[in-house]
Amino acid sequence: MTVRPVPDAPSAEPLRPERTGRPRESRLRALDGLRLVAALMVALYHYGGRGGEVTTAWGSSPEKQFPTLHEYFAYGCLGVQVFFVISGFVICMSGWGRPLKSFFASRASRLLPAYWAAVLLVSAVFALPMVAYEALSPSDTLVNLTMLQQPLGVDRVLGVCWTLWAEVRFYALFALCVVLPGASRRRVILFCAGWTLAAAITQAAHQPLLDIVFMPEYAPFFVGGVGLYLVHRDRRDVYGWGIVAVSFLVGQHYAVRSLWNAADPDAFAHRTSLGIVLVVAFGFVAVAAIALGWFNWANWRWLTVAGALTYPFYLVHEHLGWVVIHALHIGLGLPSVATFALTITSMLMLAWLLNRYVEKPLTPRLRAALAKVR
Template identity: 30%
Template sequence: MNKPQIRAHGLLDLLRLVAAWLFYSSTIFFHGSYLSPLLVHGYPEAGSLAIYGYMGVNLFFLISGFVIAWSAEGRNWTEFAAARFARLYPGFLVCMTASFVVQTLAANPTLPYDPSTWAANLFIVAPAFNRPFVDGVYWSIVLEIVFYGWVAIALFFGVFSRWKLQLGAAWLLMSVLNESVVHSTALQMVFITQYAPYFAGGIIAQHIVAKGSSTEALLLLAAAFLLSCKEVTAGADWMQAHFGFSPPLSSLLAANVIVYALFGGALLLRRRIAPTPLVLVLGGLTYPLYLLHQKIGTLWLNALSPAVGRWVALAIVLTALLSASFVISFFIEKPIRKPLISLLLPRLNMMASKLRLDRPA
């Protein structure tokens, strides 16, 4: 791994840490305060701030665009695919199975806890098999996989690095057309048009960091931001439909500015703040914590709150989830990643060669 990639990984751990704590701290209150069936004993003290929790996902998608664009540099499509699978799937498999087991033991009435549900979730896209997600947060993992697929296709044709800005511009244009004119659910899923401003914004930001700013890149980044503001207005409509109210549009737009400001600030400070070992450790917890926090977290909170109180229960559950995330990250995910890539890559290359799909990056 070359030096730019090493520096990038330190930066990305710091970015993930910022996103994860924003997301987790707000999402637990968002779910508890507004999705009442999840938490029996909610946290009304969170008040009107809780509803902004869902925007943590937007920050994750923004970071993902940057992360994936950086990790794709210098790789062909088989190397990229093997690396993404090794990064995503082992942690997902462990966390999904743990969540399924906990909900099965708890006899969670919201989940048809039979083996077919677990088996369908092995493929991540469980609704395609007419089975529910084991945990509702998996919808965002599906969008990540769709995004990875398009990056792999661009790497296959050798255009990802050379046409990064053109691809970003085309994606943003498609987002405008579908979200404003066509309104196709199929296009929204296949091209992730609802969240394209965040993914594309991250890709364009990575291009600027790696190759320097240009008028075209800055204009595209500005366009991504403006389109994300439109997506936020759609979020307001969603909240109105589901909860009967939504925050003022001005407040949602301000929250979107904060999302981009956190992302941009971390990029601007990348040479001034060296990631410490603690930051790298905590950054590694973000993926398993995201996968575990919703269903397992709320089940534990519901069980503990009557006995020890809501806030003590929250402290216990958060400590338990962080501990479980540490074990998964450092004793399962990290040790298996390189051996899994070494196992997968020759097989992918062999398959690509047989199918004449072995184009260079």
């Protein structure tokens, strides 16, 4: 099964002060930690919870490498849904009280520097003679720098970049419907209700264009995150809780429908419908607990570091992880468990380098340059 995995899930930015004088909120560090948990879930799936290309890296099916754990690793692909819930929460938080230009500058500067670096790095590694993976053509690689390879039908350099295309469409909808006219509780509620209804109609209409715009399979998770931000602002908000409840009910339906493979005798691992529902519920409950302040005590600085590593780790871990697995397991003969642990560690170290030498210097410069554009 091909994974559908940041997600970019944006960083847990503090809320900008509103014009009404509402005090600035402190950073939700627990949300940063949850982002890394979601990224690690996806990594578990890519390294040990699926067949396909990763079999080449291990030299045999991950099912043989991890006879018991591979069944649990198969649920890791649901880390994407957790990412989308977090993204809905964070985008609503970061877009509230912010003008459109500032919102655009913030999102573009957050996504692009690490993404460009990851595309170039993976392309360069795959072009090496000793790496046994097919590299894309120079033309396709250049298209990938635009983030528009998915709608243009161009092969992807990064396997996970399909989620960025979903994120970009969410940003566009939120910007047009909420940020541009000015965020307010009423407008956000109408946005959530309108998108939920439009996504349901899209599912019934079977129109490809509507499907691209309204993303019925992923809309419940973004909308659920937005609803949880309303709850974060006021835990007694009945409309916010209603949005969250409907989003969970619809979202688990789509997750089960796309990932429950009990009828497929050739499936790599057989997820149960209950297991899928429980993982989806974990995503909603975890973000809800953070929104309600139950994890305010988890205010450790290292969680901010974890959040900073999540996006670059998410971008590079899949394909470069396969290269590392092949080198350690096939090349050096390390045991599977040691290879798995060292691969995760090496990808986190690479993520730190990308954050330190790409994101930190380039993100503020790109944000400032875009903010100056009239």
